[in-house]
Amino acid sequence: MFKNSSFLIDITKCIGCRSCQVACKRWNQLEAEKTHNTGGHQNPPLLSAHTWTLIRFKEFEKKEKLHWCFTKVGCMHCEQPACASVCPVGAFTKTETGAVVYNDKVCIGCRYCMIACPFRIPTYEWKKAFPFVKKCTFCFDRQTEGTRPACASACPTGAIAFGTRTEMAKKAHELLKNNPEKYNPHLYGEKEVGGTAVMYLAPKGVEFKELGLPELAERPLPTWTWNALRFVPSQIxxxxxxxxxxxxxxxxxxxxxxxxxxxxxxx
Ligand code: SF4
Ligand code: SF4
Ligand code: SF4
Missing domain, CATH: 1.20.5 (Single alpha-helices involved in coiled-coils or other helix-helix interfaces)
Incomplete structure (x- = not known):
């Protein structure tokens, strides 16, 4: 079994082939969904109950230079997950593998987790009579058997490195130190909201918010939600x-x- 796992996603290496997206669908037996052309490479346009990871496509011009960026998005497996802190029945658990897993047997469908997540990740089976929340599991099932997550194994360019969080942070800082001309000097996810198990490196001159990754404080969100929740009347x-x-x-x-x-x- 892997412990304290992490992804280091190097956006400079991603070629947008979407092998990771397909591997996730295949491993988790997620059905295909009808989609439409949005005028870009991103397809389907959003995460859904059937799409737990996708490649977000951004194209922009800066200082007369054209940037084409592909960012693999999905659950960040926060070190201190906001989804877990607001769930009234404890349906989310941060496990020792590093994965934040969801237990559909206790979920009451209140969807507080969807509102609390700062990355807008959990999705819902809107069309089902008895719907559940859906999101990336960090391949918890594979990790407990000592197998790397399916998306990381499928990536042909090494854009999704997998290892312990300490190893991934060390690797990232070495890359930043040795290639200052290549990378934005910030390691996204190292400290945001108390740290996440998924961390990103971006190309130099590109801000993370331009890639759709939100600017967030270092303070873990559960410390805010706890402050708010302690005023919730016990009747609720x-x-x-x-x-x-x-x-x-x-x-x-x-x-x-x-x-x-x-x-x-x-x-
Ligand atoms: S990204 Fe959102 S859903 Fe995933 S662990 Fe963090 S708070 Fe929970
Ligand atoms: S870790 Fe597993 S569940 Fe998550 S995106 Fe990768 S393949 Fe899908
Ligand atoms: S498999 Fe790797 S290179 Fe291909 S889209 Fe996913 S992260 Fe990018």
């Missing part, structure tokens, strides 16, 4: 717990009905 916590119970009961009944139907069908 009780109502949340009751909602969780009824939601669980409904799901259980539906599952039972489905099983009975299948049994009758088989007989």
């Amino acid at each position: 916590v009780v109502v949340s717990a009751a909602m969780a119970f009824f939601y669980w009961l409904t799901k259980r009944k539906t599952k039972k009905k489905d099983v009975n139907k299948e049994v009758r069908h088989d007989a």
Whole structure:
């Protein structure tokens, strides 16, 4: 099993081939979805319940130089995840692999996690009768068996380096030190919101916000949410717990009905 894992995504190496996107779909058996041409290379345009990672395409001109940047986006697997801190039923866990994993068995569908995430990552199965939240799992299943995440294994250029967070930060700082003419000197994700397991290097002259990565403070978000949540009346916590119970009961009944139907069908 891998521990304290991290990605170091080097945007200067990404060629936008989207092998990582396809590998994620294949490994996680995510169905294809209808998409449309948005006038750029980015396809599909947004993350969804069926697309847990995508290549964000940005094209811009600066000082008469044309920049074409491809940024692999998905869950950042925050060291102190805001999604976990706001979830009233504890559906998110930061595991020792480094992955932030979601437990659909306890989720009550309140979607606080979607609002709290500073990177706007969790998505929802809007079209299902009993929907769940969906996001990149950091291939927790593969990591626990000692196999690298599917997207990192598929990348043909080495743009997605995988290792411990300490190794990835060390590698990034060596690259920055030895190639000041190539890189923006900032390692994104090292300190933002208390640090993330996914870190990025960008080309020199390109700001992370121009790539769609938000400018965030170093303070972990759960310290803010905790300050706010401690003023939430205890009745709301009780109502949340009751909602969780009824939601669980409904799901259980539906599952039972489905099983009975299948049994009758088989007989
Ligand atoms: S990026 Fe968002 S969904 Fe992922 S761990 Fe951080 S807060 Fe949670
Ligand atoms: S780590 Fe796994 S789940 Fe996450 S984007 Fe890569 S292949 Fe998909
Ligand atoms: S597989 Fe590697 S080079 Fe291809 S789009 Fe993904 S990160 Fe970029």
